[in-house]
Amino acid sequence: MSLPLAGLILILIALIGGVIAMAAFIWAVRTKQFKDLNAGAYVIFDEEEPVGKVTDNIFGFPETKKPPASNKGRGKHESRKQSP
Amino acid sequence: MNPESNPLKIDESPELSARVLSDISVSRPVLAFFAFAVAWLLIGTVFGLTASLKFNFPDWLGSFPALTFGRVRPAHLNAIMYGWVSLASAGCAIWLTVRLCQVEVRWRKLLYASVLLWNLGLLYGTISILTGNNQGLEWLEFPRGAAILIAVAFVCLSLSILRTFHARQVKHIYVSLWYIMASVVWFPLLYVIANLPFYSGVTQAAVNWWFAHNAITVWFTPIGLAAAYYFIPKVVGRPIYSYYLSLLGFWSFALFYNWNGIHHLVGGPLPTWLISVSIVASVLMFIPVITVAINHHLTTVGHFDKLRYSPTLRFVVFGAMCYTAVSFQGSIEALRSFSEISHFTHYTIGHAHLGMYAFVTMILFGAIYYTMPRLTKWEWPYPVLIKYHFWLVALGIGLYVGSMTIGGILQGLYMNDASRPFISSVEVTQPYLLARSLAGVLILIGHLIFIYLFSLMILRRGPERKAPPWQEEAEVIFP
Numbered sequence: 001m002s003l004p005l006a007g008l009i010l011i012l013i014a015l016i017g018g019v020i021a022m023a024a025f026i027w028a029v030r031t032k033q034f035k036d037l038n039a040g041a042y043v044i045f046d047e048e049e050p051v052g053k054v055t056d057n058i059f060g061f062p063e064t065k066k067p068p069a070s071n072k073g074r075g076k077h078e079s080r081k082q083s084p
Numbered sequence: 085m086n087p088e089s090n091p092l093k094i095d096e097s098p099e100l101s102a103r104v105l106s107d108i109s110v111s112r113p114v115l116a117f118f119a120f121a122v123a124w125l126l127i128g129t130v131f132g133l134t135a136s137l138k139f140n141f142p143d144w145l146g147s148f149p150a151l152t153f154g155r156v157r158p159a160h161l162n163a164i165m166y167g168w169v170s171l172a173s174a175g176c177a178i179w180l181t182v183r184l185c186q187v188e189v190r191w192r193k194l195l196y197a198s199v200l201l202w203n204l205g206l207l208y209g210t211i212s213i214l215t216g217n218n219q220g221l222e223w224l225e226f227p228r229g230a231a232i233l234i235a236v237a238f239v240c241l242s243l244s245i246l247r248t249f250h251a252r253q254v255k256h257i258y259v260s261l262w263y264i265m266a267s268v269v270w271f272p273l274l275y276v277i278a279n280l281p282f283y284s285g286v287t288q289a290a291v292n293w294w295f296a297h298n299a300i301t302v303w304f305t306p307i308g309l310a311a312a313y314y315f316i317p318k319v320v321g322r323p324i325y326s327y328y329l330s331l332l333g334f335w336s337f338a339l340f341y342n343w344n345g346i347h348h349l350v351g352g353p354l355p356t357w358l359i360s361v362s363i364v365a366s367v368l369m370f371i372p373v374i375t376v377a378i379n380h381h382l383t384t385v386g387h388f389d390k391l392r393y394s395p396t397l398r399f400v401v402f403g404a405m406c407y408t409a410v411s412f413q414g415s416i417e418a419l420r421s422f423s424e425i426s427h428f429t430h431y432t433i434g435h436a437h438l439g440m441y442a443f444v445t446m447i448l449f450g451a452i453y454y455t456m457p458r459l460t461k462w463e464w465p466y467p468v469l470i471k472y473h474f475w476l477v478a479l480g481i482g483l484y485v486g487s488m489t490i491g492g493i494l495q496g497l498y499m500n501d502a503s504r505p506f507i508s509s510v511e512v513t514q515p516y517l518l519a520r521s522l523a524g525v526l527i528l529i530g531h532l533i534f535i536y537l538f539s540l541m542i543l544r545r546g547p548e549r550k551a552p553p554w555q556e557e558a559e560v561i562f563p
Binding site: 006010013017020021024025028033034037038039040041042043044045046047048049050051052053054055056057058059 | 101102103184254256257258259265269270273277280282283314317318319320321322323324327328330331335338390392393394395396397453454463464467470471
């Protein structure tokens with residue numbers, strides 16, 4: 001294949017790529033993805049793992065070492081165990 | 085555990101949340117990706133250390149053609165890039181997608197096909213490199229057959245992730261999901277374009293480096309950042325400091341980063357404007373990098389005590405800090421005046437490892453420490469070994485980057501000094517090359533510890549540690 005033709009094909013692919021990115025951006029604005037941005041930051045939390053709950057403290061478990069009383073994560077997760 | 089034949093539906097098991105169900109649905113494919121990733125990590129590390137030792141003992145293994153520097157070094161690069169980092173990133177991307185979409189994974193069989201084809205491609209490609217069948221282009225060494233296998237594997241992965249995304253139950257697209265979607269749309273296109281057979285000469289060099297840098301732009305960095313944007317707030321239990329900044333970061337990243345590749349050819353025989361555009365874009369990268377740095381720091385600030393208790397947070401925060409460092413370093417390195425010293429020296433090797441190891445690999449370790457218990461419903465045994473893993477690789481990579489940075493700058497200064505013979509620029513790097521091999525040994529020991537822990541996790545062996553909530557969930561899943 002000659003280089004100019006190859007170049008044209010590449011430019012076409014690049015344009016398609018650019019159009020995909022533009023379309024994604026316009027779609028995001030239209031579907032209000034950028035409205036109420038603060039709420040968006042909370043989608044990673046749920047009822048069982050709410051804001052304030054530490055979800056990983058392997059080194060803090062009783063078998064290894066006693067964490068200080070100020071460790072919120074452990075406190076929370078003990079209270080979770082006691083409640084049925 | 086067989087989610088395939090016994091799919092758990094949300095209505096049938098109301099005691100498990102959508103989050104846990106989506107975890108279970110990807111458990112097998114993600115474990116497969118992680119297991120092969122860890123195998124390639126070991127292979128890649130051994131190749132890397134071998135290549136490093138050859139600088140200290142030039143005759144070592146020199147009688148075996150397959151183990152000469154010119155073959156071991158590209159084998160190291162490809163085993164790590166397309167093996168460990170890509171497979172672990174794929175597993176991480178699948179897991180984050182189902183979590184953030186809150187659905188069970190779609191087209192799971194494509195994921196199994198992907199992991200199979202990927203490994204066939206890697207095996208064929210690595211053996212080809214060792215037997216001397218190398219394309220001669222950095223990052224594109226694999227022969228065409230291996231490249232086709234990997235491209236098809238990546239398309240399978242993309243289709244499954246896009247189909248899962250389409251079925252999402254969450255209206256808002258979280259910033260991590262933006263990064264992942266950009267990756268799975270762009271990387272297959274990029275990889276195919278770069279492997280097309282019609283480039284030659286200077287065009288080939290330009291396409292080569294456009295590809296190599298964009299592999300970082302659209303695959304390694306976005307998955308690393310997606311993981312950091314998920315794990316830091318999730319582990320700490322606090323939303324991202326400024327969600328607005330995170331999205332500004334994503335879109336400016338998408339706009340600037342893909343222009344960067346040609347800065348690898350500063351001083352090369354390309355049109356000057358092409359290189360200048362690339363340098364300008366490299367400096368503009370300060371904008372997305374600063375937004376990410378501010379966000380990650382201000383999300384973690386006040387919670388640094390949690391680094392003591394969470395291996396995930398340790399690895400991910402270490403990686404996020406190194407992302408800022410490596411990006412600043414990269415922007416400066418793109419400048420012509422700095423490139424005069426650093427180009428063609430060990431400095432570049434230090435920079436590459438700061439990016440691919442201290443940033444991406446450390447974040448992937450953190451992601452694996454977080455996801456494994458949720459996939460196998462088994463807590464990590466021997467926490468003290470996790471600490472050894474962290475300190476060995478953290479000190480190892482610190483020593484690595486430090487020695488390469490100093491050694492590289494000295495090498496560059498000596499090479500630019502016309503009054504010194506060329507050999508002095510080689511001799512001056514010797515102690516730093518020895519330090520690098522020592523760093524490689526530390527990193528290898530750390531990896532062996534990690535592989536031991538990972539094997540125990542996959543087999544659900546080792547001391548059973550009471551660590552809710554896996555206990556309660558495991559009782560429902562394995563009655």
